[in-house]
Amino acid sequence: MLQQVNFPSGTVNFYFDGEFNALWGICDTEKVVIITNDHLAAIYAGYFKKCTVVVIQHGESNKTIATITTLTKELLQVEATRKTTVIGVGGGVITDIVGFLASVYMRGVSFGFVPTTLLAMVDAAIGGKNGVNVGLYKNIIGLIAQPNFILFDTHFLQTLPETEWSNGFAEIIKYACIFDAPMLDELEQHSISYYKQNTVALNLLIERCAGWKNKTVIADEKETGIRKLLNFGHTAAHAIENLYELPHGKAVAVGMVIACLIAEQQTGLSEAVTKRIKKILQRYHLPVSIKLDARKAMQILSMDKKRHDNQIDYILLNDIGDAVIMPLALNTIENALIAYESNN
Numbered sequence: 001m002l003q004q005v006n007f008p009s010g011t012v013n014f015y016f017d018g019e020f021n022a023l024w025g026i027c028d029t030e031k032v033v034i035i036t037n038d039h040l041a042a043i044y045a046g047y048f049k050k051c052t053v054v055v056i057q058h059g060e061s062n063k064t065i066a067t068i069t070t071l072t073k074e075l076l077q078v079e080a081t082r083k084t085t086v087i088g089v090g091g092g093v094i095t096d097i098v099g100f101l102a103s104v105y106m107r108g109v110s111f112g113f114v115p116t117t118l119l120a121m122v123d124a125a126i127g128g129k130n131g132v133n134v135g136l137y138k139n140i141i142g143l144i145a146q147p148n149f150i151l152f153d154t155h156f157l158q159t160l161p162e163t164e165w166s167n168g169f170a171e172i173i174k175y176a177c178i179f180d181a182p183m184l185d186e187l188e189q190h191s192i193s194y195y196k197q198n199t200v201a202l203n204l205l206i207e208r209c210a211g212w213k214n215k216t217v218i219a220d221e222k223e224t225g226i227r228k229l230l231n232f233g234h235t236a237a238h239a240i241e242n243l244y245e246l247p248h249g250k251a252v253a254v255g256m257v258i259a260c261l262i263a264e265q266q267t268g269l270s271e272a273v274t275k276r277i278k279k280i281l282q283r284y285h286l287p288v289s290i291k292l293d294a295r296k297a298m299q300i301l302s303m304d305k306k307r308h309d310n311q312i313d314y315i316l317l318n319d320i321g322d323a324v325i326m327p328l329a330l331n332t333i334e335n336a337l338i339a340y341e342s343n344n
């Protein structure tokens with residue numbers, strides 16, 4: 001089902017509940033270069049026969065400028081021009097890399113995404129943020145540019161490892177917490193295995209999350225206001241993710257718990273809500289506690305892109321479906337992390 005979404009920086013065609021083969025109706029095979037990773041190239045070799053394919057190694061550690069340089073050389077090698085459409089087929093690592101690469105290669109060529117992880121389908125492929133890491137600093141180099149299209153094919157998820165399903169549900173639970181109390185009720189009643197078996201429910205869930213993200217990004221593409229709400233759980237997550245090499249979704253789960261504990265102090269969020277969110281995270285096999293070195297986490301956190309002066313805009317809940325942006329002093333955050341460290 002095609003849905004056209006107009007963002008300030010461009011229109012994106014969303015093909016929900018689609019099939020990979022529909023790609024050949026969207027793009028001219030002669031002018032397409034697919035960029036994917038070694039995992040997907042091995043599993044889906046048959047899919048990639050119709051056009052030029054460039055394969056990189058999987059993993060967050062490859063989301064670097066070095067990969068951008070390598071891929072630039074590969075694009076030159078396969079004679080990609082300004083008329084080429086570059087398509088990222090993969091999880092968030094691929095879509096982040098490809099969005100950035102395509103936006104700077106020859107000062108910008110068309111690009112599209114076929115997200116193949118649940119996390120990329122509900123989050124990473126949507127919203128136009130692209131970029132790479134430098135050292136411990138996540139997504140520190142990048143830009144905002146919208147793809148021409150995003151094609152959703154949930155068949156890919158049949159080969160997705162169980163742990164990656166959990167990572168995707170971290171972002172889904174995030175949308176429910178900040179925007180959508182009825183969706184949290186639904187999640188509470190179901191489970192990963194339910195959504196694996198019920199593709200109709202899964203596609204509806206993906207579309208619902210994409211709808212929340214689109215609405216937020218349309219209102220505030222450059223993240224000066226309401227888009228910040230999508231960072232619920234992410235401020236602490238970015239530090240945790242780098243320090244402990246936890247996958248993004250797992251780090252976001254822990255980050256949401258930390259945000260709830262801070263909210264109990266700052267907004268008067270009820271302990272019952274924190275408890276409920278923890279239970280739902282565990283239902284989707286996500287961690288709620290880790291051994292944390294508060295001081296080390298704080299060092300990374302204080303480099304947060306959202307920092308201004310000695311404050312960071314933290315996303316807190318008043319209640320489920322009611323999130324607020326609250327500037328918090330660095331020492332308030334540090335105290336919360338120290339308290340978390342001693343309780344876990």
Ligand SMILES: NC(=O)c1ccc[n+]([C@@H]2O[C@H](COP(=O)([O-])OP(=O)(O)OC[C@H]3O[C@@H](n4cnc5c(N)ncnc54)[C@H](O)[C@@H]3O)[C@@H](O)[C@H]2O)c1
Binds near residue numbers: 090156158
């Ligand atoms: N740009 C954004 O707005 C945004 C939002 C959220 C996350 N992100 C970024 O996304 C990244 C995380 O994305 P991710 O969770 O998709 O991780 P990922 O891209 O690393 O994919 C996870 C693993 O699953 C494998 N895989 C992917 N699809 C598969 C399939 N269909 N079958 C079998 N294996 C498959 C991959 O090879 C990889 O090993 C992080 O770098 C994060 O910063 C970006």
Ligand SMILES: [Zn+2]
Binds near residue numbers: 123171248
């Ligand atoms: Zn995220």
